[in-house]
Amino acid sequence: MTLSQDISDIAIIGTGPAGLLAGYETNPSLNDSQVDIFTKSSKIGHPEHCSGLISFEGLQRLNVSMPDLKKKIGYNSIRYAKLIAPNNLSFRIDRGTKAMIVLDRPKLDGYFAAKTRKRGCNLHLKCKIHKIGYTKGYWFLLMTNQGKKSVTKSKFLINAEGIHTHLAKSLQLPVPNHKWHFPAFQAVIDGVKDLERDCSELYFGQEFAPGFFGWVIPLNEESARVGVAVGSWTGNNTRKYFYKFLKSHPRLKNRLRKDKIVKTYGGIVPGAGPISRTYHTNYMVIGDAAGQTKATTGGGVNIGGFCGRIAGKYSKKIISNEISSKQGCVDYQKQWRAFFEPNLSLMKFFRRTLSFLPDKDWNKIFQIASTTGLEKNMKVTDIDLHGTGLLNYAFQPKVITKGLKLTPHLLLSYLRGVLPD
Ligand SMILES: Cc1cc2nc3c(=O)[nH]c(=O)nc-3n(C[C@H](O)[C@H](O)[C@H](O)COP(=O)(O)OP(=O)(O)OC[C@H]3O[C@@H](n4cnc5c(N)ncnc54)[C@H](O)[C@@H]3O)c2cc1C
Structure with a gap:
C-alpha cells in the first residue's frame, strides 16, 4: 500500500453534479490550493441511470448557459x-x-467535469474509496486505484457519494432512510x-x-x-x-x-428527503448522500448540484482561512436550507403520504384535482420548490371541502409508510 505524498486541501468523493459543482466552486486556480475529486467510475456520468428531466430554471442556478446547453449538451x-x-x-x-x-445526463456531467478541471481541480477516475477516517486533524481515504491500494490524506472532505451511502454510514453519520x-x-x-x-x-x-x-x-x-x-x-x-x-x-x-x-x-x-445534519468535523455531505432531492419526483440534479455549489463556496473559505471550519460548515447547512426548506421536507411528507395510497383513493385525488384547479396552481409554482405550492393548494377551502372524506385514507397511508413494518 502506498501513502500519497500530497496532502489535498479538499478531497471530494463523487463526480455526479453535486461533487463536480462543489469542486468547481472551490476554484483552486485562484489560491493555489489542491482539490482532488475521486470517482470509482471509469467514465464521468457512467453508469448511466437518470431520466434527465430537469427544470430550466434550476439548470440556470447551476450556471449552465443556453448556448452551452444547445451546443455542448443538447436537449x-x-x-x-x-x-x-x-x-x-x-x-x-x-x-x-x-x-x-x-x-443526456452523461453529457451534462461531462460538461460539469470539463469546467471543474478548467478551474484546476484534479479528477481521479477508477478510484474506489473503501474507507474514510479522521485522525489528528486529517481525513484519510483508503482507496483502490486501478487495482493498487493507496491512502490519501486531506484537510477537508466533501462526501458526494450519491445514493449508496456506504462511507457516511461507516462513520455512523446520518444517511437518508433507505x-x-x-x-x-x-x-x-x-x-x-x-x-x-x-x-x-x-x-x-x-x-x-x-x-x-x-x-x-x-x-x-x-x-x-x-x-x-x-x-x-x-x-x-x-x-x-x-x-x-x-x-x-x-x-x-x-x-x-x-x-x-x-x-x-x-x-x-x-425519495427519502433531507437528513437532519449535513456536516461534521471538517466534513460536508451533499447531493443524494444528504437527501438533497425532491422526494415527490426523485429529482436531484438541480437541488444536489446547487447544494454542491454552496458546499464548494464555504469549503473554499475554510481552506483559505477566511472563516473557521466549524462556522463554514454551519453556514453551508444554513444556506442550503434557506434555499430549499421547507420545500424538501414538505415533499418528503407528500411522498410518505402518497406511497401507500390505494388506487381508489388515487382516483379520487385526480377527480378532486381536476375540478379544483391543481393544474392552474402548479403552473405558477417553481418546479424545484413545489412543496409549498402543493401545501397552499391543499389548504384552499374548496380543496378541503372536497377532500374531507379522503383525509382518513391519507392519514392511514401515511401511517402505513412511517410505522415500522
Ligand atoms: C432512474 C432514475 C431517474 C432519475 N431521473 C432524474 C431526473 O429526471 N431528474 C433529476 O433531477 N434527477 C433524476 N434522478 C436522480 C439523480 O440522478 C440524482 O439525484 C443525482 O444523480 C444525484 O447526484 P449526486 O452528485 O448526488 O450523485 P451521483 O450522480 O449518484 O454521483 C455519485 C458519485 O459518487 C461516486 N462514488 C460513489 N461511491 C464511491 C466510492 N466508494 N468511491 C469513489 N467514488 C464513489 C460515483 O461513482 C459517482 O461519481 C434519477 C435517478 C434515477 C435512478
Whole structure:
C-alpha cells in the first residue's frame, strides 16, 4: 500500500453534479490550493441511470448557459406534464415554454467535469474509496486505484457519494432512510406511437408502479425514456413491473413495442428527503448522500448540484482561512436550507403520504384535482420548490371541502409508510 505524498486541501468523493459543482466552486486556480475529486467510475456520468428531466430554471442556478446547453449538451423542451390516474383519468399541467428540458445526463456531467478541471481541480477516475477516517486533524481515504491500494490524506472532505451511502454510514453519520429509496428500471424506446414531443407523461397507481410512478419522457417525436420506480418493499421486482407497464398499461400497450427498445438501465430513485445534519468535523455531505432531492419526483440534479455549489463556496473559505471550519460548515447547512426548506421536507411528507395510497383513493385525488384547479396552481409554482405550492393548494377551502372524506385514507397511508413494518 502506498501513502500519497500530497496532502489535498479538499478531497471530494463523487463526480455526479453535486461533487463536480462543489469542486468547481472551490476554484483552486485562484489560491493555489489542491482539490482532488475521486470517482470509482471509469467514465464521468457512467453508469448511466437518470431520466434527465430537469427544470430550466434550476439548470440556470447551476450556471449552465443556453448556448452551452444547445451546443455542448443538447436537449428537448418539455412544456406539459400529463398526470394519469389508475382509472385513466388525466389532466395536463402547462408550464409554458422553456420550463423543463430533457437531456443526456452523461453529457451534462461531462460538461460539469470539463469546467471543474478548467478551474484546476484534479479528477481521479477508477478510484474506489473503501474507507474514510479522521485522525489528528486529517481525513484519510483508503482507496483502490486501478487495482493498487493507496491512502490519501486531506484537510477537508466533501462526501458526494450519491445514493449508496456506504462511507457516511461507516462513520455512523446520518444517511437518508433507505426505505424511501425507489428501485427503478427504464429504457430508451424508439417508434413510440402518439408521442407528443413536449409532453411528459406520469402514471400513478399501485398496480403498475406501486409506491412511486411510471413515466414516458419524450426525447423527440418518436423516441422516449420509459420507466417505472417502485417501493423497495415490493421486493426485487422492478423489471417485472417495467415490462408489465409496457405491455399491459391500457394507455401504453398499443404505443410501445418491446422490440424497439434501444437500451435499458436501472438505478435507485432518491425519495427519502433531507437528513437532519449535513456536516461534521471538517466534513460536508451533499447531493443524494444528504437527501438533497425532491422526494415527490426523485429529482436531484438541480437541488444536489446547487447544494454542491454552496458546499464548494464555504469549503473554499475554510481552506483559505477566511472563516473557521466549524462556522463554514454551519453556514453551508444554513444556506442550503434557506434555499430549499421547507420545500424538501414538505415533499418528503407528500411522498410518505402518497406511497401507500390505494388506487381508489388515487382516483379520487385526480377527480378532486381536476375540478379544483391543481393544474392552474402548479403552473405558477417553481418546479424545484413545489412543496409549498402543493401545501397552499391543499389548504384552499374548496380543496378541503372536497377532500374531507379522503383525509382518513391519507392519514392511514401515511401511517402505513412511517410505522415500522
Ligand atoms: C432512474 C432514475 C431517474 C432519475 N431521473 C432524474 C431526473 O429526471 N431528474 C433529476 O433531477 N434527477 C433524476 N434522478 C436522480 C439523480 O440522478 C440524482 O439525484 C443525482 O444523480 C444525484 O447526484 P449526486 O452528485 O448526488 O450523485 P451521483 O450522480 O449518484 O454521483 C455519485 C458519485 O459518487 C461516486 N462514488 C460513489 N461511491 C464511491 C466510492 N466508494 N468511491 C469513489 N467514488 C464513489 C460515483 O461513482 C459517482 O461519481 C434519477 C435517478 C434515477 C435512478
